[in-house]
Amino acid sequence: MIELKNAGFNYGGRDILSDMTLRLSPGSFHFLTGPSGSGKTTLLNLCYQALMPTTGMVRIFEQDVRAMTRDDVARVRRRIGVVHQNCQFLDHISVRDNLTLPLSVSGRESEVDQGNVDDLLGWVGLSERGDALPPELSGGERQRAALARAIIMSPDLILADEPTGNVDWEMAQRLIALLVELNRMGKTILIATHDLNLIRNTKSEVSARVLRISNTKLQLAGADL
Amino acid sequence: MERLRSIFEVFSGDTNADRVVPPSGFTSRLTSFTAGAMAFLTVFALALSLATGRLADRWDAELARTSTIRIAAPEGQLAAQSEAVLEVLRTTPGIASARVMSDAEQRKLLEPWFGPDLPLDTLPVPRLIEVLEEGKGPDMVGLKLRLSAEAPGAVLDDHTRWRKPLVNAATRLRLLGLVSILLIAGSMGAMITLAAQSALAANGQVIGVLRLIGARDVYIARAFVRRFTLRALIGAAIGTGLAMIGVAFMPAPAEEGAFLTGLGFVGWHWVLPVFVPVIAAIVAFWATRLAAFRALSRLS
Numbered sequence: 001m002i003e004l005k006n007a008g009f010n011y012g013g014r015d016i017l018s019d020m021t022l023r024l025s026p027g028s029f030h031f032l033t034g035p036s037g038s039g040k041t042t043l044l045n046l047c048y049q050a051l052m053p054t055t056g057m058v059r060i061f062e063q064d065v066r067a068m069t070r071d072d073v074a075r076v077r078r079r080i081g082v083v084h085q086n087c088q089f090l091d092h093i094s095v096r097d098n099l100t101l102p103l104s105v106s107g108r109e110s111e112v113d114q115g116n117v118d119d120l121l122g123w124v125g126l127s128e129r130g131d132a133l134p135p136e137l138s139g140g141e142r143q144r145a146a147l148a149r150a151i152i153m154s155p156d157l158i159l160a161d162e163p164t165g166n167v168d169w170e171m172a173q174r175l176i177a178l179l180v181e182l183n184r185m186g187k188t189i190l191i192a193t194h195d196l197n198l199i200r201n202t203k204s205e206v207s208a209r210v211l212r213i214s215n216t217k218l219q220l221a222g223a224d225l
Numbered sequence: 226m227e228r229l230r231s232i233f234e235v236f237s238g239d240t241n242a243d244r245v246v247p248p249s250g251f252t253s254r255l256t257s258f259t260a261g262a263m264a265f266l267t268v269f270a271l272a273l274s275l276a277t278g279r280l281a282d283r284w285d286a287e288l289a290r291t292s293t294i295r296i297a298a299p300e301g302q303l304a305a306q307s308e309a310v311l312e313v314l315r316t317t318p319g320i321a322s323a324r325v326m327s328d329a330e331q332r333k334l335l336e337p338w339f340g341p342d343l344p345l346d347t348l349p350v351p352r353l354i355e356v357l358e359e360g361k362g363p364d365m366v367g368l369k370l371r372l373s374a375e376a377p378g379a380v381l382d383d384h385t386r387w388r389k390p391l392v393n394a395a396t397r398l399r400l401l402g403l404v405s406i407l408l409i410a411g412s413m414g415a416m417i418t419l420a421a422q423s424a425l426a427a428n429g430q431v432i433g434v435l436r437l438i439g440a441r442d443v444y445i446a447r448a449f450v451r452r453f454t455l456r457a458l459i460g461a462a463i464g465t466g467l468a469m470i471g472v473a474f475m476p477a478p479a480e481e482g483a484f485l486t487g488l489g490f491v492g493w494h495w496v497l498p499v500f501v502p503v504i505a506a507i508v509a510f511w512a513t514r515l516a517a518f519r520a521l522s523r524l525s
Contacts, residue, residue, distance in 0.1 A: 050437075070441070070442055070522070071441050071442070073436075074436070074439050074440060075439065075441075076439075077437065077438065077439040078438075078439035088430055088433060088437070090245060090247070090434055091247070091430075092247040092248070093244060093245075097244075101245070101434075101435075101438055102438040105435060105439055105440035105441075106439055
């Protein structure tokens with residue numbers, strides 16, 4: 001699904017990531033951890049072609065990112081749900097419309113079912129906020145809305161960057177439970193987080209690999225996780 | 226086919242694509258105003274161009290078929306030389322008719338310069354003979370030779386000397402009008418390109434979100450293209466309407482006013498301004514589309 005082979009990313013003459021080799025198989029669940037600034041977000045960006053590797057190879061859904069056209073990138077991104085740390089929305093349309101936007105841009109607007117949208121809003125605890133504009137949401141609410149938007153297309157792969165960073169423990173558990181449920185449905189999940197308790201709790205629910213970035217390199221985390 | 230479809234979609238209304246671009250009041254008004262002003266100028270340039278075209282054709286047609294013979298002779302010989310000239314003309318192939326202009330007609334011709342009370346009989350005014358040609362017209366060189374032999378005071382003026390510069394001037398004025406229309410269209414395209422680029426730059430976050438969720442460039446471009454095309458269409462329609470009202474109130478063609486009173490549209494020419502908003506919309510469509518794709522290709 002996602003394959004990195006000796007991939008690296010260099011910015012301003014400094015190696016952010018180097019010699020990364022990773023394979024995300026369909027249906028797998030991965031955590032990506034490491035200290036702040038270690039390159040977790042950069043690695044996620046490489047996985048949906050927001051960044052191009054400066055060395056090595058990255059393949060997304062069997063396609064080499066260097067050979068992709070802009071339309072190819074768009075098509076690939078429809079199969080990937082991305083939740084950013086700083087989630088961006090279209091600020092002039094409602095949360096509900098933002099959620100259904102991925103369906104609109106991919107020509108599947110007829111599949112929009114307001115009942116399902118309401119269920120999704122309920123799942124992420126935003127039942128009462130569907131008609132609000134994104135600037136009216138708190139940080140945590142924005143992250144939950146971003147997760148809802150990421151999964152509305154039923155993507156094959158979900159990339160989440162600190163998805164529980166701005167929510168309380170109870171909501172964090174609920175969001176992780178949602179991701180675990182999606183993984184059981186066959187979706188591939190990659191979550192970047194520095195919250196080790198969250199990783200430990202989740203590992204009791206699902207078989208997850210934990211990867212750590214240290215000194216620009218990727219390694220399997222120890223048995224303590 | 227893809228391009229035709231995208232043109233059609235601009236008007237058929239992909240409102241979802243349109244919805245993703247936030248409303249921007251100032252840019253919107255500026256684009257509509259620019260399109261309106263340009264359409265207004267285009268209609269006037271068109272009216273000027275068509276009027277000069279008509280004038281050139283009229284001068285060409287009217288003056289090409291006539292010539293004038295001027296007889297300047299001592300008073301005692303004037304009648305004899307006039308008769309001699311008429312006789313020559315009667316026997317010249319290519320002449321349909323010839324007649325001596327009356328004193329009243331000559332007075333009318335001189336009236337703009339000397340006033341209405343010109344005592345023509347006391348002035349040494351040459352006698353004028355109006356000649357109407359037929360077919361390919363007479364052999365002018367031969368006619369001039371015969372006239373100089375039969376009536377030494379007769380001078381043949383076939384109007385070529387001043388008809389050509391007039392017709393040339395009118396033709397060039399028409400060409401200038403058409404060039405002005407092209408320049409106006411080009412300027413409008415440039416202004417709409419700048420407005421579209423500004424709108425694209427101001428909506429970087431919107432474009433980023435759309436790319437993140439898998440929008441193709443054509444989807445994003447369509448949203449901007451639709452908005453700018455409709456703004457240009459509406460602005461140009463208003464500008465054209467106002468200009469047509471202005472042209473309709475221009476003075477009707479009159480003998481006294483000559484060129485300046487015939488600047489409006491005549492007959493089916495009134496249909497032509499209707500195409501101005503359509504052309505403005507097409508210019509806006511391509512200007513925005515090119516600007517959008519160029520801007521998007523620079524983004525990741």
